[in-house]
Amino acid sequence: MKPGIRTSSKSRNALRYMALAAAAALPLSLPSGALAQSDTIVIARDTDFNTLDPSRSWCDTCQIYLTAVYEQLVRVGTDNESIVPRLATDWSVSADGLTYTFNLDPKAVFSDGSPVEAKDVAFSLMRLKNLKGGASFLAEGIDAADTPNAQTVVVTLSAPDPEFLGKASAPYGAIMNSDVVAEHGAKAGADADSTDQGEAWLLENSAGSGAYVLDSYRPDDELRLVVNPNYYRTAPDASTIVMREAQDAVSQMQMLQSGGADIAMQVDPDTARSTTAEGVTTELVPSYNFIYVALSPGAKGLEVPLTPKIREAIGLAIDYEGILEFTTGGAADLIASPIPTGFPGTSGLPMPVQDVAKAKALLAEAGSPNGFSMVAAYPETNIYGVDLSTMMQKIQQDLSKVGVQLQLEPVTFAVWRERVGGDHIPMTAVYFAPDFYGSGQYVGYFGMVPGVPWYNRAGGDDADGLANAKMQELMEAVRTVAPADAPGLYNQMALEMIKDRVIIPLINPKLVLAYRNGITGVRNAVCCNLPLEELSKN
């Protein structure tokens, strides 16, 4: 045999194998959209579930899930403002504002066909309160929930609360089938926080009366809902809803473009603008979310005290319009006070303006004509399409023009929580989204009154004069005033918060609704972000 390279037969075999492999690979080229079923709607979203247990849950995606699978006593209507009946067909409030009597819809049934009864409402509300979980503050004011008969629930409050109906409309006020969940370890008594074992079952099952039931849940992967076979209202058009995890906006948009998703929920304005795709609709709608900076006069290590003049100077130095343009390309609105525009008490509030000359004058009056330096630590995150680091860099530039030097410290959320509650942070940035339709949640969170969260975080007890006595009076007055008069009081409280200049709201970002043509019902709802039972697919 002659020496030499004998590869011809092997080369032929290799070619054959490659051809076979290519042929086998052909069926792999199956685009996502080809398998889409006409009545399955896929939502691409960065799901932030902390749990599926209604009484422990607290997240944006939880709101979507809880309103699809459960129902509340009442709900916020499609106008994003009025309270409309849901499980309760009607209700009455006692003259002293302490007693709410709800009459339940006799037609309402749970997904297993059993009727929704007063005991289920009582159980769910007391469990929400007694578990001391994420949203327990919504039910904190409930003293008792009595059930004189199967269709009537009497809720007694410890103090008047004109926003109780708003709280009851929150997704976390979900009403569960008490017999079923109790069978699986759920408790509602006073010791529920130490005895309840219901969460494990609720992570795999649902027990509501909503349009959908939980089919499967794989954390960080997919949530699948199927239509409730015993739904007593008009059945939704989509028989299956799949919420598919997609962490970033670009991935979500790609899924939308390729047909792998029907709705993308967290596309930012930049991505929406830079993407042109047939068959995809993007629109900007107002939201009630906002991003703010907060000053802590009681923080340790301040170079100069953050007196009212200093705080006002900082507020005047910020280029508000510039921040909107810089962070969102203009896809956002200004916001006057720490109560979002459109909520009770916000009409006629003055919008923030930049006035560098006045800021410098105030700093000089306050004894810091050459400015000072200050630490600004904030969670390193991108929220509602706004990158907080980018925003803080812009603020750093603005404040440097009046001599205030910011040392930026982006940190993880866990570190931020430790610092803001510990030594406090001279300046920080964070965000807020409404828990229900009502202004009380804002004054009760941002007001400079002892005991209120941001008073504590601002180091109120260590800063002279931070407590706002007028704010405290207004907060007490609003409890007992007639509901029609409440907006006037909230307006005054908003003005007080503007004057305090501890919380400086900056950006009210618009939301991008991105969905494939043929999908209807996509809207931003204050009740729940996205009401799934309103969706349909043509």
Place this chain on the structure above:
Amino acid sequence: MTHYLLRRLLAMPFLLLGVVTMAFLLGNFVKGDPLASLLTDRQMDNPMVVAAVKARWGLDKPIPQRYAIYIRNLAQGDLGVSFRTKRPVLRDLLDRLPATLELVLCAMTFGSLVGTALGVAAAHWRNRLADHGARLVALIGSSVPVFWSGLIALYVFSVQFSWLPGPGRLDPALRPPETVTGFYTIDALIAGDWVIFQNALAHLVLPSVMLGWAVLGIISRMVRATMLDVMQEDYIITAKAKGAGTLRVLLRHALRNAMVPALTIIGFSFAYLITGAILTETVFSWPGVGSYAVDAARSLDHPAIIGVTIVGALAFLLANLLTDIAYVFANPRIRLE
């Protein structure tokens, strides 16, 4: 060799205990509030709620007591409950590990085969076009960040041309097959569902190639370097002189000896990718151990952090062991003692 293997296997629990102890201490002493993943921002100032949450999750106990409880539970196979997902950590890991293994095995198969082939070609055609081409491919794989290449690949192959599906393990319209192994491809075959098998395989292509491309570069460079050394050996010259074909010389004689160092790289790469494929998992929405690890770290989810650490440590220990065993088969002169 049996004694050697037994010694290695017996040492593993002690090594893992050391790793767990370090992870536990680091997790508890690092800056940050673990309640961040357990408690809403609204409630963190409510002392009653904070006390209830701490009691529920055992965070009100002193660290030594928590450590003792954790080790006792660990000995019974209980890795605790994740602060973030509220499910047993073991269950979370058992759900995610097959996803990661499926991806990493495909990536390593691609990276090893193609990397080895490129390395051999580059060595054989040294300083010629094939060598330069192979090294360029390797350089691109090693230097282009996967969060960019992955998104570009998705845009081109999925969005523009619809040749391959988008992110995820399976199309949303399809239900995953009944879990036997957790590998969607294998489970689909077991269930006899050809549609799911095809779909799962199609979803594996892009992330495996992107992940494997990064590994391919290292392997091809290692193989090229060792092949160049081996090709100068006397037995190679003898084989050629005896009339052995090029492929036989390259693969049967040279590669077998050149692969020994490359096996180390392959072993380490495999172990590293088990927890290190985070960027690929994020871009392709792949619910694996890497993304679980990052989410756990961000939210100071102590049980999940330690659980992932155990997985990572086990992966490295087993990869080292398997690599050592593979040496024996690759080179009979090597003895494990």
